[in-house]
Amino acid sequence: MASWKLVTFLAVAVSCTSALEVRHVRSSRVSAASTTELPTAPFSIALTDKAPRSSYKKQLLRELRSGGKSKTAVVDGSGDDEEYLTDIVVGGQSFKVIVDTGSSDTWLADKGFKCFTLDNSPQPAADCFFGTTGFDTSKSKTFVPLPDTNFNISYGDGEFLTGSVGFDTVTVGGLTVTRQEIGVVTAAAWEGDSINTGLMGLAFPDLTSVYNGSNPDLDGADNSLPYNPFFFSAVQQKAVSTPVFSVALNRGTFAHQANTTFDPDLGFLAFGGIAPVAVTKRSATVPVQGFATSSGGSEFFYYAVDIDALVFPGSTAKTTIKAPTIIDTGTTLNYVPTNIAKAFNARFDPPATFVEDEDTYYVDCNATAPAFSAKIGGVEFAVDGRDQILPFLDENNDLVCISGTQDGGPDEDDTIFIFGDVFLHNVVATFDISKNDIILTERASY
Template structure:
């Protein structure tokens, strides 16, 4: 049996009570496949190792269903099993490692002295939450300002939860600094951590933020939700960055890197104000972000969702299905409609097998993966077969492999699917929060 933390596959996004029931609202804007001239980013931070964490985003999304300048760049790295992308963040002058997630919106850190709980809310030692540090101590920051009578509150689909205080501090990522960023400080955590990261950097829309009026998390809901600007939205508002877009390039790790237990550096870039510094081809498209409508009748943006024209693989006949698709750095795999997943996985040689207990397609580690593409805005983007076979260590230490494209549920109009790291390894995604569009650029093969 594959370890629970590995099968979770980094599905991190959470849903707020405000957005508990939303439905897709199709944009009328046309995609553009004309060449897009994006400037180099003035702020760039490298991404390091991906680390395994328990699953929450897939369930959270199901809860939502039915309802030219220079730039700054940070490198990305990864650690144990290369299952989650991390980077460095400085808060109040103190450095931490945090998860990079385009599928959620809050920036949060564990606070020093936090209480740790099991998933059934039983108190357990703090070490069992497996944060990468003792946490952030706001008393040691000269720039920290408390936000009284509020609370930070995220509940995850697998039983994990984080609650705590709220404040403002100076936050720097990849040289880009926001001087008054609202952050969550986790004082109570049921968290199956990775021993490396101490928090998360959420880059999605304000509609997914998780701060509430009042100090009692048990009373939180849509009526006391206090939406706020996530980090990059604050940077644009403070005019700390010239261009209102950020860009992500995720590198795939090697088979050896994915099965080691060390931190793997240089796994890509998070770039602010321009395109991430990797080679791309002339194949690109700019498509509108798809909005959603809440049950109260208000509409807006939450995730970075796009429409997929068709799924392309042997025998597919360029199959079109209903449902919107999220581009999400916080999810390792692609989660596609049930029938697409079944047909695609049958094309492995030998075919993948579906384990109902694990809700997962397993493949032979030496299998031949079929070709696979997603057509977005009339442009076909191909996933390298290397991204379709993912190795993990089972409970006995043996290497087992799963398919990079899994079952995300039935193809229904209000369902939300995911193009995760399996897809994103092959493109550069540039998110424009002013125009509410995404430019997808094909990467040069690597």
């Protein structure tokens, strides 16, 4: 059987995992036609796809449940998953970066960065497989360093990024933010894709990864320095009149997913309104779920929502998810509770096969996927069967397929589940950071 490495770009501040046990529950609001309430975004940019990476996915969920005390963020990469990339200009220099609603930092590899293996041995810079030689701060007329700080993200599989911190002018899709805080990666253990040179995170400030002091070995909760991510800065600077951003992720064709590494037309990232794609009038406005803290307050880290129920042949009214589910562009697959994944995958024709040592459901590439819907905010959003069979080429260059809905672990209060691109191909997700709401709008058939 092929080796499938399950991965995500979801970032998690491990010191906050204890806060995830008690949620501050906010009620949902159903809107039958919220598309009329959202302006068309004045700033938008096409998304591109995709580049294979190698990194172990299930480590993420173990890290989430571990209750670790380090404040260093944990991020896992996207191996044989789809990375949605966009163009970004920083200090007058252009790069392709990963678009990620599951983390918060904007970071770029520095020109002259040092590359390491996962066991921390030096290796040639080319072996980190960034898409360019890196960001040259000396050629930026607007870069201002932030002294006595460091940028530091570690990874569940041993990857890491460390470096310096600074401010610069950042432009994405025509939207410009001045003095945006960014990470400049000077040391990386990174299994790259030869296309992107960094990442743009769109989640909340408390997931950022900047620390006081210059020694990353001393980083922890006590010296964390949260800051405004790119879109939060845009709103603060009044660069947009409506405090929402929106993503519409197109699915690729089966042949494209199996055989190519890049596609220039796979949707939109939009700022200030809804992404410019055809939608229906089915929509729901749902609150982002905050998490209680030991001080009695509530904080927001990533875009977690409550799922009312999952509906598929054989499901029941009790097919619900107790724990919050993260809406994450940086993860390809859906990760649902163990019992739901088992019941759903049994409904493929022929049934999916669970490979225990890989913790993965494989399917026949010509299988028929069962119907599947997620009821969110009182509205059912169907997932197209085309999104439930994901092809890739194994180490022998043979075509194999996995299910788009995988086992995310037991449905317990301290567990976090994920709706990734498999779900997002079927909706436009619009994130309102002023109200901490997500508007999910059904896409027209495409």
